Amino acid sequence: MKRFxxxxxxxxxxxxxxxxAVMEGVMMRDRDRLAIAVRKPGxxxxxxxxxxxxxxxxxxxxxPLLRGFPVLLETLVNGIKALNYSAQVAxxxxxxxxxxxxxxxxxxxxxxxxxxxxxxxxxHLFSLGMRSLGLSGGVEDLSFHVWDxxxxxxLFIGYVAAISFLPDIRRVFQYHGAExxxxxxxxxxxELSPAGARGFSRLHPRCGTAFLLFxxxxxxxxxxxxxxxxxxxYAPATAWIKQVYIVVLKxxxxxxxxxxxxxxxxxxxxxxxxxxxxxxxxxxxxxxMLTTKEPDDAQIEVALAALDGAVAGRPAA
Numbered sequence: 001m002k003r004f005x006x007x008x009x010x011x012x013x014x015x016x017x018x019x020x021a022v023m024e025g026v027m028m029r030d031r032d033r034l035a036i037a038v039r040k041p042g043x044x045x046x047x048x049x050x051x052x053x054x055x056x057x058x059x060x061x062x063x064p065l066l067r068g069f070p071v072l073l074e075t076l077v078n079g080i081k082a083l084n085y086s087a088q089v090a091x092x093x094x095x096x097x098x099x100x101x102x103x104x105x106x107x108x109x110x111x112x113x114x115x116x117x118x119x120x121x122x123x124h125l126f127s128l129g130m131r132s133l134g135l136s137g138g139v140e141d142l143s144f145h146v147w148d149x150x151x152x153x154x155l156f157i158g159y160v161a162a163i164s165f166l167p168d169i170r171r172v173f174q175y176h177g178a179e180x181x182x183x184x185x186x187x188x189x190x191e192l193s194p195a196g197a198r199g200f201s202r203l204h205p206r207c208g209t210a211f212l213l214f215x216x217x218x219x220x221x222x223x224x225x226x227x228x229x230x231x232x233x234y235a236p237a238t239a240w241i242k243q244v245y246i247v248v249l250k251x252x253x254x255x256x257x258x259x260x261x262x263x264x265x266x267x268x269x270x271x272x273x274x275x276x277x278x279x280x281x282x283x284x285x286x287x288x289m290l291t292t293k294e295p296d297d298a299q300i301e302v303a304l305a306a307l308d309g310a311v312a313g314r315p316a317a
């Protein structure tokens with residue numbers, strides 16, 4: 001308990017503190033450092049403190065509307081590494097090799113590829129199906145992109161809802177709730193103990209779940225107007241090539257979409273008491289009802305240990 005109380009003198013919480021749930025634990029990040037705290041099968045908490053891998057070391061990459069996509073990539077890299085480490089600790093395989101550069105590259109590519117296939121390609125194919133049924137116009141029409149957006153949102157929410165029924169994922173979602181409660185307690189200057197954090201909300205406006213929802217929402221709006229506009233400059237004559245071209249356009253547009261979504265969520269998190277920002281954050285908070293579950297005190301204790309490691313820089317146990 002004493003290590004948690006060491007953080008109490010900090011009167012202003014760092015706005016850079018964020019986190020992620022992992023297997024039987026939590027990863028917390030503060031500026032250029034992260035800490036992964038994992039509950040071992042025997043009950044002890046193992047804490048690993050390491051540098052935050054960054055793609056935004058150059059100053060120009062930290063500027064608004066340029067930082068969003070590289071921050072997304074570096075978050076994925078650090079998140080995958082944290083998940084790999086937590087999985088080893090959770091089964092008491094602490095000597096297992098860290099994921100290498102090649103395996104990391106393949107894992108990152110597979111993760112991004114799966115997301116694009118599920119949330120970009122599949123909705124496009126569904127929308128083509130609606131066109132064949134006579135319920136939608138072509139890709140130049142707004143109706144096509146309305147169907148595309150609807151299918152995209154249904155797939156996303158359905159996927160999250162479906163995996164929440166898996167026991168292992170449910171425990172990850174409990175640690176996700178613990179992460180949010182601890183961050184709220186830290187930001188509000190509350191007592192950093194399980195009792196002090198328990199009363200805070202398990203929902204947080206700066207959550208990655210909200211970021212994904214912003215990405216989907218912004219992509220729906222931009223695709224509806226940008227894709228038809230871009231087709232006025234060039235549109236392949238062959239039907240199937242045209243569809244492939246449009247899908248590639250959507251994939252390329254994910255870079256500015258993610259950049260814009262990042263700025264929106266930063267703004268909503270910074271001014272979370274503002275009524276406009278509350279309205280912007282509301283859908284993301286609602287979705288977090290699915291991606292977070294109420295944690296027990298033992299899980300909150302793990303999240304506190306991760307925060308302690310990230311903020312105070314305590315060496316690995």
